[in-house]
Amino acid sequence: MKWNVWFGEVVEEDGKLIAKKSNDLVESFKNASNPEALPFNLPEVGLQVFESLEDYYKTLRKIALKVTSEKVERELKREDRYVILLLKALDKLNESINMLEEKLRDIEEVKISDTTEDFRERIEELKRLRRRIEKEIEDVITKIAPNLTEIAGAVIAARLLEKAGSLERLAFLPASKIQILGAEKSLYKALARMRRGKPAKTPKHGIIFIHPFIRTLPKRKRGRMARFMAAKLAIAAKLDYFKGELDENLAESVRKKYEELRREKDKPKKEESKQEPKEEKPKKKKKKPKHR
Amino acid sequence: MKEIIHNVFIIEREGKEILATKSKYGSHYGERKIGEFREWIPSRSKLAAMILKGHIIDIKPDWKVLYLGAASGTTVSHLADIVDEGIIYAVEYSAKPFVKFLQLAEERRNIIPLLEDASTPWKYNGIVEKVDFIYQDIAQKNQIEIFFANIDMFLKDGGEGVIMVKARSIDSTAEPEVVFDRVVEELGEKLEVLAHGSLEPFHKDHIYVHVRKTK
Ligand SMILES: C[S@@+](CC[C@H](N)C(=O)[O-])C[C@H]1O[C@@H](n2cnc3c(N)ncnc32)[C@H](O)[C@@H]1O
Numbered sequence: 001m002k003w004n005v006w007f008g009e010v011v012e013e014d015g016k017l018i019a020k021k022s023n024d025l026v027e028s029f030k031n032a033s034n035p036e037a038l039p040f041n042l043p044e045v046g047l048q049v050f051e052s053l054e055d056y057y058k059t060l061r062k063i064a065l066k067v068t069s070e071k072v073e074r075e076l077k078r079e080d081r082y083v084i085l086l087l088k089a090l091d092k093l094n095e096s097i098n099m100l101e102e103k104l105r106d107i108e109e110v111k112i113s114d115t116t117e118d119f120r121e122r123i124e125e126l127k128r129l130r131r132r133i134e135k136e137i138e139d140v141i142t143k144i145a146p147n148l149t150e151i152a153g154a155v156i157a158a159r160l161l162e163k164a165g166s167l168e169r170l171a172f173l174p175a176s177k178i179q180i181l182g183a184e185k186s187l188y189k190a191l192a193r194m195r196r197g198k199p200a201k202t203p204k205h206g207i208i209f210i211h212p213f214i215r216t217l218p219k220r221k222r223g224r225m226a227r228f229m230a231a232k233l234a235i236a237a238k239l240d241y242f243k244g245e246l247d248e249n250l251a252e253s254v255r256k257k258y259e260e261l262r263r264e265k266d267k268p269k270k271e272e273s274k275q276e277p278k279e280e281k282p283k284k285k286k287k288k289p290k291h292r
Numbered sequence: 293m294k295e296i297i298h299n300v301f302i303i304e305r306e307g308k309e310i311l312a313t314k315s316k317y318g319s320h321y322g323e324r325k326i327g328e329f330r331e332w333i334p335s336r337s338k339l340a341a342m343i344l345k346g347h348i349i350d351i352k353p354d355w356k357v358l359y360l361g362a363a364s365g366t367t368v369s370h371l372a373d374i375v376d377e378g379i380i381y382a383v384e385y386s387a388k389p390f391v392k393f394l395q396l397a398e399e400r401r402n403i404i405p406l407l408e409d410a411s412t413p414w415k416y417n418g419i420v421e422k423v424d425f426i427y428q429d430i431a432q433k434n435q436i437e438i439f440f441a442n443i444d445m446f447l448k449d450g451g452e453g454v455i456m457v458k459a460r461s462i463d464s465t466a467e468p469e470v471v472f473d474r475v476v477e478e479l480g481e482k483l484e485v486l487a488h489g490s491l492e493p494f495h496k497d498h499i500y501v502h503v504r505k506t507k
Contacts, residue, residue, distance in 0.1 A: 005418040032418025037445045042421040057379060061397075061404055064419070068405045069394055075387035075407070143386045244388020245363055246431070248458075248496075 006032040006060060010045055019048040029063045079144045080167040083137055087162045090133050097126050146244070147236035150251040151229065152211060159207045160233070171241035178237070179230035182207030208233070213258040221261045228257045298353045299373050300343070303329060311340055313373035320369040320396055330373070334494040337367040338429055338456045341494035347487055349452065349502060353377045356423040358446050360410040360438070361430035364392040371427070372400045381420045385409040411438045413445045422448045429456040436462075436478055443483070447505045452486070455479070459497040468497045479503055 001012040006029040008022035017040055022028035043056050050056040104119050138154040145167060148157040163181045164170035173181070180187055183206030193200035208214060214225045232254050239247055294302045299314040305326060312329035324331040334341040343349075354377040362368050362382035372380055382397070383406045384390050390407055397405040408416050410430060423446050428439050439455050447453060457475050459468035476488050483503040491498040 003418060029419065033415045034417040035414050036417075038417065042418075057401075060419075061401070064404045064406065065394070065397060068390070068397075068407050071407045072387045072390050072394065076391075079387070144388065146386070240388070243364070243392075244386055 003034050003038060004028070004031050005038075005042060005046075006063065007046055007049060007056075010038075010040065017045050019045045021049040025059070025063050026067060029067050079140055080161060083140050083144070083158055084162045084165070086133055086137050086140075087158055090130065090137065093126065093130050093133065097123060097130065100126070144244070145237070145240040146246040147239045147250055148233060150246060150248070151232055151236055151254050152208065156207055156211055160237075163207065167237070167241050170237045173234065173237070175227075175230040175234040178233050179208065179226055180206040183209075213254065217258075217261055221264070225258060225261055229254055296343070296348055297351055297374060299376065300332070300370075301329060305331075311344055313370045315373045317369075317373075317399060321364065321366045330370070332370050337370065338491055338495055338498065338500065339367050339427070339454070340370070341491045342454070342489075342500045344494070345489055345491065347489060347500065347502065349454070351375065351425065355425050356421060357381065358420055358423045358426045358442060359383065360426070360428040360442060362390070362393055362405070364389040365396040367427075367429070368393070368403065369396055369400075372396075372402055375402060378402060378424075379404060379421075381406060381416075381423070383408050383410050383416065410442060413442045417445055420446055422446060422451075424448060424451050426451070426453040427455075428453070431456075431458045431461040433461060436475065439479075440482060443505055449505055449507050451505050453483070453503045453505070455501050455503070456491070457499050457501065458495075459499075472499050475499070476501060 003010045005019075007019070007025060008028050009020045011018050011020065043053055046056045047053065050059065100119075100123050104116060104123065107119070108116050137158050141154050141158045141161065142149045145157050145161065148160065148170075151157075152160065160178065160181055161167060161170055163184075164173060170178075190200040208226060208229055209222075211229065213229065214222050217225055232250055236250055239245070239250070293304065296302060301312050301314060302309050303312050303326065304310075311332040311334065312326065313332055314328055315330045316328075317330070319325050319330065321336065323333055323336075332340040334344050351371075351374050353375055355375045356378055357371060357375055357380045359368055359371065359380055359382045362384040363386075365382070368380060368382050379402050381404045382393070384393065385408060387407065390405065394405060397403040404419070406416050406419065410428070411432075411434065426439070426442055426447050428435065428442070430438065432438065435455070435457065439453065443453060457472070459466075459471040462471050462475065472488075476485060479485055479501055484506050486502045486504055488499055488501040491500060
């Protein structure tokens with residue numbers, strides 16, 4: 001038997017455990033993985049190659065600090081990029097799957113053969129790959145943006161990151177931008193129409209619109225919810241970028257706001273329409289119906 | 293002033309009793325330094341909340357500890373005051389909060405930082421030794437499975453563990469009470485459950501479960 005340990009190797013020879021010290025401790029530390037629980041206690045065996053327990057722990061700590069700091073730095077640089085690229089690949093994969101399925105259906109209408117079966121199998125393989133990529137995106141986004149993910153869910157959080165370009169850029173976006181992130185196209189279209197003197201509606205929400213807390217509200221309340229959520233997402237992005245630690249109160253406040261808005265539904269209609277313009281800007285609100 | 297665990301004190305401050313650890317070090321997360329004590333804030337640290345709820349675990353100064361979900365080191369900083377002759381292996385998989393954690397690990401002699409995923413314990417199985425105590429606070433859906441996997445690999449027979457559970461991380465639709473019952477039952481199948489209880493009002497819908505590994 002042989003085990004990979006942080007200071008090198010432990011081998012079993014004639015029923016005895018023998019420690020061998022590596023001359024590259026950083027390397028052996030990085031490879032110190034074993035599938036089963038070790039049948040010995042590390043520092044005890046380590047004493048064969050270290051002068052004392054103090055020496056053992058001092059060395060371990062030094063190497064752990066070195067390897068971990070380097071790893072932290074590498075990770076910080078790369079992980080948001082990784083999510084964004086995975087997401088872009090996922091979109092292409094989706095397009096491909098749809099396109100291939102369509103082609104396959106066309107063929108199958110004419111004839112089903114071994115070849116079409118093989119074709120179908122390959123598509124299923126791509127679908128498995130798709131699930132795998134989705135899972136990976138979810139895992140990484142939860143890790144690098146715990147607050148955004150807690151509020152918006154993994155899918156929207158990842159999309160926001162993609163639209164912003166990096167976690168850093170997202171952290172510096174104002175809430176008003178976050179609210180319409182992903183709706184840039186319709187915003188530009190609307191602005192263009194306005195420039196031509198035509199009536200147009202500017203988008204109130206971009207990618208965050210697919211969030212159930214917004215989607216499941218009646219239309220007239222969605223704007224308020226989107227604005228509130230965007231404000232919290234802006235804070236979440238800053239927290240994620242600067243601290244990376246989850247603040248549960250943030251998502252909780254979004255949930256509360258949603259409950260509050262949902263409950264408002266029960267109020268009589270009259271009261272509702274009286275109240276609303278007070279909170280929104282009354283001017284804009286009244287104009288809109290005319291153009292519709 | 294009363295010492296309830298090695299280096300853990302209830303001290304009087306402006307007429308109020310507060311929890312604190314005796315420490316040679318400065319403030320780490322904005323907590324007050326009162327003489328040789330660092331205030332241990334229950335709303336920031338679930339372990340402090342558990343103690344203030346009256347569940348006291350007699351953590352020995354020479355214990356070897358495996359800590360899963362170390363984040364930026366709020367709780368670890370106090371635990372490091374307690375096990376001042378022991379060692380804490382601190383696992384965290386997110387790089388961002390670990391930046392601050394590394395500052396703590398630089399100044400304390402008894403912390404070994406590991407940027408690893410607690411759900412793959414075999415990856416640090418040649419680094420972490422057999423420990424007396426495993427503490428887990430990771431708020432993950434499969435956190436019990438992760439707890440078991442680490443206990444199997446690293447906890448000494450007779451060793452103890454504490455797991456902090458947030459109802460909503462395990463199941464966001466079920467009633468917290470139901471989730472907690474299920475969790476305690478599941479833990480009880482493999483381990484001896486020594487105690488469990490709520491962390492309210494410090495942490496909403498959270499419980500701690502204190503377990504022991506028996507042969
Ligand atoms: C609630 S915080 C812990 C706070 C910390 N225990 C304290 O009191 O100072 C949970 C931490 O667990 C980490 N985490 C979640 N899943 C993990 C995993 N599988 N492996 C390692 N760390 C994980 C998160 O990144 C987060 O930093």
